[in-house]
Amino acid sequence: MAEKVMVKGTEAIGEAAIRAGCRLYFGYPITPQSELTEYMSRRMPQVDGVFLQAESEVAAVNMLYGAASTGHRVMTSTSSPGYSLMQEGVSYIAGAELPVVFVNVVRGGPGLGDIQPAQSDYFQATKGGGHGDYRLVVYGPESLQEAVELTAKAFDVADKYRNPALILADGMLGQMMEPVEFPEFRDLSTLPDHSSWAMQGAKGREPHKITSFDINEYVLEQMNLRYQEKYKKIIENEQMWEEYKTDDADIIIVAYGTMGRIAKTIVNMAREKGVKAGLFRPITLWPYPYEALAKLADQAKLFFTVEMSMGQMVEDVKLAVNGKKTVEFYGRTGGVVPTPNEVLAKLMELI
Amino acid sequence: MAEKVMVKGTEAIGEAAIRAGCRLYFGYPITPQSELTEYMSRRMPQVDGVFLQAESEVAAVNMLYGAASTGHRVMTSTSSPGYSLMQEGVSYIAGAELPVVFVNVVRGGPGLGDIQPAQSDYFQATKGGGHGDYRLVVYGPESLQEAVELTAKAFDVADKYRNPALILADGMLGQMMEPVEFPEFRDLSTLPDHSSWAMQGAKGREPHKITSFDINEYVLEQMNLRYQEKYKKIIENEQMWEEYKTDDADIIIVAYGTMGRIAKTIVNMAREKGVKAGLFRPITLWPYPYEALAKLADQAKLFFTVEMSMGQMVEDVKLAVNGKKTVEFYGRTGGVVPTPNEVLAKLMELI
């Protein structure tokens, strides 16, 4: 670990990707993540990597498809409208089982919306914005340090399962600066060997074919069942979450990403008022840590989900709690970030 | 009501739209719905309407945005990959509150997939494939007659709430033929008057501005709260479902669209075997008829969700049942349509 540096969230993710061995970046500028695109344009040439500004997000996602087909670590970053444009490509990438890392720095929506931080793309990220039965591994970091670590993790997990991964940040995380320590540079020779499936030239072997397509529905179903097998493994192995002062908590606040971070303040404020609050913070949004959350349903009296949206993750909370306890919700949307005080006030109303 | 005619599902929807007063269609061919695009190319000139084949689905959805801004009834149709490409536009249309009718004739996915019938775009349709907190009214017809009726309904509801609506058909419904009766042609002069908001020229009034955009997050939040108000009304007023032999049922099969229709056979087959099965068939997939389904949770012993997917609507069933009873799932995917016998066999295993 090197010294601490002060960086923007977008740049932290970019540097983390490069250190994780990503040497190809394709993207299209969009606020509030253009700094990541810009960062890559400066950094990639310095590490003999490829930076290419695509003509659109549609082109970018397909450049990723192409580059990932060759077995290299590749990444793009975008924000809400841009990620929506990528959905056909995301579905193709999932179907072709390509290990791509996406970053969506979510802003207020729908439509053009605004450029303030939001969490209203949770459904799109976790239930599949594109068509078909597929899943991305979705990470929701709460701080820049965590974003750095999860970015490296995203590449490893993507490679391990040949499955795309998504860093779901919000505009706040993307734009804020705080001190960060970066890991060392990954020795590129230690990256996983993808020569068994990647398109690198059919020299001395059968040609490799990469596709999300089969004319025969039974074969396509088999392909899908293979994805499902993989998803099951991911569900078993890759769930991540943080619990903060849940040990004795009556009230479980559930929040992720930036909202999760803010919720820590709220927990402390509530405890100052004598309310035994705790925080359950999912870090993988898919696979969602249902069991871990369900365990708290015996102990807690109330679940209180807080999102920067009109209520999306709350469905997963309900699925986890499964009727055992009440699940309440509070959210702001359109780029408004709830303040600790207002959430606390809402919480006090509920109890 | 006129005489019965034998038509393909795609054409039934097209004719129903024209009879409902739709005079602008923009689309891009894609199997298994190209016949609808083709039908509109033949029919629109006959009714002095506009048919335009767009250069892509991205262009098509934006042509819809433009045409709908002027207050006219407009429609497009596509299939899974094409609908994914439209997601940015769908989010804009929802944000700008434009009454557009979409048709997605779902095929096997993800990616290029195949062209066989599937229901694996349920999440995308109901939870929002695009970014932001928005909803489309989603209809899942089980037969061509119902498709005809729901198409007319979709236009009315879209107009009433200034909200896009989606007919979520599957490849089977789109491709099959069966006899259908069409309603009369809607008198165009009876269509709702949109001159209070539509872009028709600022003659003798303040200019109208249509947008999903506001620089100020608090204003954007207000816009979002307005959408949410509207969604609440839609939830109150627009839920539709069918119950088939649920009166005395121990086992509730939950299925929609084509699968719902097939499930009727399964209910009958089960009853022949002495199993008291019934069918709950949501017709609006959003708003989902949670309460109606929840009511059955007291009476029934088991809920059995069947989908042509790896399990998407089942989450809504679980949210409705809320832990009161077990919810089981059976699905085929990739374009495979479950046969009544195999589903029945699975059902018999469960009890």
Add this chain to the structure above:
Amino acid sequence: MKHHAFIAAGFGGQGVMLFGKILSLAAMYENLYTTWLPSYGPEMRGGTANCTVVLSEEYIASPVVDQPTEVIAFNIPSMYKFEKLLPENGILLLNSSVIDRDPERTDIQVFKIPANDIADELGNVKVQNMVMLGAYLKATGAVSFDSVKKALEKSLKGKKAELLDINLKAIEAGMNALVK
């Protein structure tokens, strides 16, 4: 109760879809419930095509059929694929101009019709599907010749109207070709 549920299958271009549509339309004219459900290869090209048609006196809950009452095979792969689904004593109609092998099942009724040859003789190999349709009528009596004629008239409109004659001849030839 009248209930037929058949699968017609072959290569794209052999006219299996029209085969099913005409029978389905004819059923509608006889006030039967009916559904026609196609299944193509990818998009339009290559591979096989088949359609499932149900004609019934009862509401058809499922246009998907596990067990067809008849299978009409226009090529070898279709024969092997679909004969399996037939019940004992089910009917299998084969275009023997194209299918030069025997089915595997021995517990079913098999009728071989050299439809291409018959159609070729009539001067247009394309109407081999109508030859098969004639054979189907003869084999099952699912709908009447008159209803089929009405359906054909409805379907062959405009420029195609002139094809009506040869299509009807092909049906008749097919009816004659099938010896029960």
Add this chain to the structure above:
Amino acid sequence: MKHHAFIAAGFGGQGVMLFGKILSLAAMYENLYTTWLPSYGPEMRGGTANCTVVLSEEYIASPVVDQPTEVIAFNIPSMYKFEKLLPENGILLLNSSVIDRDPERTDIQVFKIPANDIADELGNVKVQNMVMLGAYLKATGAVSFDSVKKALEKSLKGKKAELLDINLKAIEAGMNALVK
């Protein structure tokens, strides 16, 4: 415990973002926890920009701040918008070259710095933000001048290095301009 949480706000182009970044970086050099959080108008153009900076001896759970300890306003709308958030006796710094009105609050400490005029005199109106920064240092002592200098050196690299001098001068001028 040292804890400052300020909002600096103005028009785009007034350098409020850099104002915050320099202070945040300086805090890092003093081993404080710190976060810097910007908020722009739509995309980059037009409208106002502001940033929230927290400097603290404790882990910062929330980079969002309900109640800032200080507000630095570079234009009139920012003053009105953010003065409300200050606690009693909180500090409000105004660029009085641009803000020719008084705040509404009377229960807070207000310092007016004619930053544009001072910067203009120094020969570059753009460094008015550093004038304000100097005033902030003087008003709060949140971080040391040396840490700020280090932060500026880190930030003004390459071609911009030549601007270091005038920036430091501006800070000093700002410190002198504020009379407690």
Add this chain to the structure above:
Amino acid sequence: MEYKNKVEIDQERCKGCGLCIDACPTGTLGFSEGFNAKGYHPAAVVNPEKCIGCGFCYQMCPDVCITVSTLEKAKA
């Protein structure tokens, strides 16, 4: 004083870009000493007598701050 041509500048709207000043062929315009509420030195009419009413300043102003008038005989 009444000159033949009158140029008026909406100084609160002005962003001090200087395009009008640069475009004026006669040196009629210059920057203000003071700031406007936006913090810009707005353009000002420094030599009103020089104005020939050509409108170049109007044409170049990106913020539509400028109005140019000419003294004319009143028509019936």
Add this chain to the structure above:
Amino acid sequence: MEYKNKVEIDQERCKGCGLCIDACPTGTLGFSEGFNAKGYHPAAVVNPEKCIGCGFCYQMCPDVCITVSTLEKAKA
């Protein structure tokens, strides 16, 4: 019989499009009477003696069904 040029057609692969027949300058090729497994009348060599080995048939065949050979002195 051994002619100077030999043209071979993979009749099972052939789709009976007739492009080879149309392209052949010498009338070497024609349609078969019978069907192949696909139900097409495949192309056939009807006048093998006429073949001049020009390869036009090969060039035009969309299904790569045709091989053309020429009788040559064996080389050491």
Add this chain to the structure above:
Amino acid sequence: MSYKIKFKGPESLSGKEFTYCPGCHHGIVHRLVAEVIDELGIREKTLMVAPVGCSVFAYEFFDVDGTVAPHGRAPAVATGMKRAMPENVVFTYQGDGDLAAIGTAEILHAANRGEKITTIFINNAIYGMTGGQMAPTTLLGMKTTTSPYGRSAENEGYPLHMAELLSNLPGVAYLARTKVNKPQDVLKTKKMIKKAFLAQIEGKGFGMVEVLSTCPTNWGIPPVEANKWLEENMVPEYPLGVYVDKVGDEK
């Protein structure tokens, strides 16, 4: 004797202050478009489609019915409008990122269809709104926030000449490239914009005016100098002139 107004802002602007940086040409072109709308007397039937770019607020600046299209899709939105309202006048206003990058297909096909709409195309060789990234029209060697070492033909390709490209399409009825860095050019540009509207009004087809424009902020050059930089660098790369004119001279 009394003062008679010779030059005054047009009626078809809403009066809202522009959100553009000091000296940005967007404002000049806005004024010209509004003047043309005034002169043609079409304010009450004009529908405008703003892009995503610095001019995203343009729908607020014109006193006509207006909307914002998704980034790059204004020509498709305008197509939908015009097909629905053929009697109205529809125009799009787009930047070079919007029109020449993400919206390439939409502008090209709208032009090719001879869609009866008018497009004002602001080519400032950069993505203004998002902070100065490379556009397809960025000059070779030019440094931007995503071509920090200067645009190279090898990696990023060549400056895209939209006017030349679209002039190949028979659906285009009027097409010109111009600039507004001098008063004389401003006047010329206005005439061109008028013709681009007339192309639509007279039913002749698609009309477009490409305006070489400055972005002082992201070029990092003060406004007056930016005008010169444009003259010296952009004009040589992007030849000015009328590329297509099926409208003919005004009577």
Add this chain to the structure above:
Amino acid sequence: MSYKIKFKGPESLSGKEFTYCPGCHHGIVHRLVAEVIDELGIREKTLMVAPVGCSVFAYEFFDVDGTVAPHGRAPAVATGMKRAMPENVVFTYQGDGDLAAIGTAEILHAANRGEKITTIFINNAIYGMTGGQMAPTTLLGMKTTTSPYGRSAENEGYPLHMAELLSNLPGVAYLARTKVNKPQDVLKTKKMIKKAFLAQIEGKGFGMVEVLSTCPTNWGIPPVEANKWLEENMVPEYPLGVYVDKVGDEK
């Protein structure tokens, strides 16, 4: 004396039967591409990107590493590949719906970047795979399933000339339009395809060959007649020839 093979299917085809309709030119062009790959000895380093269209299975037909891009996006996919594997040879194979409609932006920008890839463009004036809908290249007056009354310039615009359009872009190193309805043309086309690959191999830039092709099925014309129809109708609209050649003659 023994028979020596003069003409025989190339090695770089996988041998799988084509899924095309009888007489469809896709097959001819496939063979030519494979022959060129054979002759250049690049089979083991060639990566192919199939489109969505009738040639969606092309990735199965060539004996090289292959994939299927989303409809229209093959040039972007190929760009990603080539940037990752600059030593490999990357080609796309696309139809006119794929390349000239939905993929307009991607082909134009890949060409403009001088992306070192090769594109084989099958212009059959129609959407073959989906059942004969209008393409941007459909001729005026031509009836298709979505222009049932004949394509009209007024409603649908003009046939799009991709070769001419792209020839404006300096990134293009080789560009030709040809046809394969006669044996002589087939031979000419092969030479062109070779050059389009050489443009890439020699690092000169983007190479493309547009092949006017038949779609007997959706034109509703038997194969032999379709060849004539192409000659009489498509060739006059789409002039054949070499539009750009920076490769020079083979040594």
